[in-house]
Amino acid sequence: MLDDEKKIILRAQKGEAECFGQLYDHYVAQIYRFVLIKVSHRQEAEDLTHEVFLKAWQSINNFNQRGFPFSSWLYRIARNRVIDYYRTKKEATSIDEVGEHKFKLAATFDQELDQQSNLDLVKTAITQLNDEQQNIIILRFIEDLSTTEIAQITNKSEGAVRLMQYRAIRNLKNILNNEESI
Amino acid sequence: MKNLFKNLEDLRGVNPNPDFLHRSKTEILATYQTHSSTSFRISQFKNRLVESLSFAAALGLTSLLFYLTMSGLSGSSSTVITQQDKIQFDIQLRDAKYYKEVAPNVYMVVLNENMEEEEFQEELNKLLGK
Numbered sequence: 001m002l003d004d005e006k007k008i009i010l011r012a013q014k015g016e017a018e019c020f021g022q023l024y025d026h027y028v029a030q031i032y033r034f035v036l037i038k039v040s041h042r043q044e045a046e047d048l049t050h051e052v053f054l055k056a057w058q059s060i061n062n063f064n065q066r067g068f069p070f071s072s073w074l075y076r077i078a079r080n081r082v083i084d085y086y087r088t089k090k091e092a093t094s095i096d097e098v099g100e101h102k103f104k105l106a107a108t109f110d111q112e113l114d115q116q117s118n119l120d121l122v123k124t125a126i127t128q129l130n131d132e133q134q135n136i137i138i139l140r141f142i143e144d145l146s147t148t149e150i151a152q153i154t155n156k157s158e159g160a161v162r163l164m165q166y167r168a169i170r171n172l173k174n175i176l177n178n179e180e181s182i
Numbered sequence: 183m184k185n186l187f188k189n190l191e192d193l194r195g196v197n198p199n200p201d202f203l204h205r206s207k208t209e210i211l212a213t214y215q216t217h218s219s220t221s222f223r224i225s226q227f228k229n230r231l232v233e234s235l236s237f238a239a240a241l242g243l244t245s246l247l248f249y250l251t252m253s254g255l256s257g258s259s260s261t262v263i264t265q266q267d268k269i270q271f272d273i274q275l276r277d278a279k280y281y282k283e284v285a286p287n288v289y290m291v292v293l294n295e296n297m298e299e300e301e302f303q304e305e306l307n308k309l310l311g312k
Binding site: 017018020021024025028029032033036037042045046049050053054057058064118119121122123137141142143144169172173176 | 185186187189190191192193194196197198199202203206207209210211213229
């Protein structure tokens with residue numbers, strides 16, 4: 001969280017672009033990682049991240065400071081944008097093309113990310129989890145958000161988030177163990 | 183995978199391209215912002231209105247629950263009192279029946295054991311209202 005974030009948001013809501021620029025600088029990397037791990041393609045991730053912040057800038061007046069941190073609001077926009085992205089992708093891609101498409105995405109991602117084999121294994125395994133579990137892994141274990149923040153972003157109770165954390169890690173380990181044994 | 187948590191943390195090192203950041207930020211901030219100070223005030227007013235209505239609704243609901251609880255309690259207490267009266271009335275009826283039917287017999291038995299015949303008959307007559 002930024003120092004004086006409330007004041008900065010209030011000024012951004014009054015139309016001060018410079019203040020929104022500060023929010024952009026502070027949050028863009030984590031939103032980008034969130035999107036990148038979910039779509040596995042740098043170019044697509046950049047476009048989606050840009051759209052997320054554009055939407056945030058244009059609708060910042062809808063953000064109500066009481067109750068939710070600004071990051072939760074951004075993650076919600078990002079999450080919805082990724083859902084729309086896959087919905088559009090599904091409509092545009094035939095079933096026969098899915099396998100090849102996924103392979104290309106994975107290959108691009110592999111080239112552009114860290115070359116360490118363990119990291120590759122982990123990020124590939126994350127993409128095999130369902131959407132909710134991907135969100136939990138990224139937000140909790142990569143971005144180090146608290147359970148409370150994740151509950152606000154995902155619109156679930158803290159108890160449900162804790163349970164989902166457990167399941168997500170268990171599934172991720174199973175996937176990794178299976179891949180290692182192959 | 184022994185260092186799963188470490189590998190997850192390492193993914194935090196993935197950062198966007200600086201050229202992309204510069205281009206994206208410049209484009210976004212150059213975009214005409216659809217809201218004005220008037221719309222900001224309207225939005226703030228709307229937020230406050232929603233909060234006030236939420237508070238009023240919560241207060242109203244609490245009052246209603248309180249009223250229902252209290253009226254329920256008073257209803258229950260009157261029911262309890264009615265039931266208590268009924269029990270007492272039943273007990274009185276049972277007592278009357280006892281005194282009318284059983285007690286005289288017991289009394290008569292006791293008298294019978296301890297009194298002379300005449301005294302016994304007198305007492306019996308009293309009980310019988312003779």
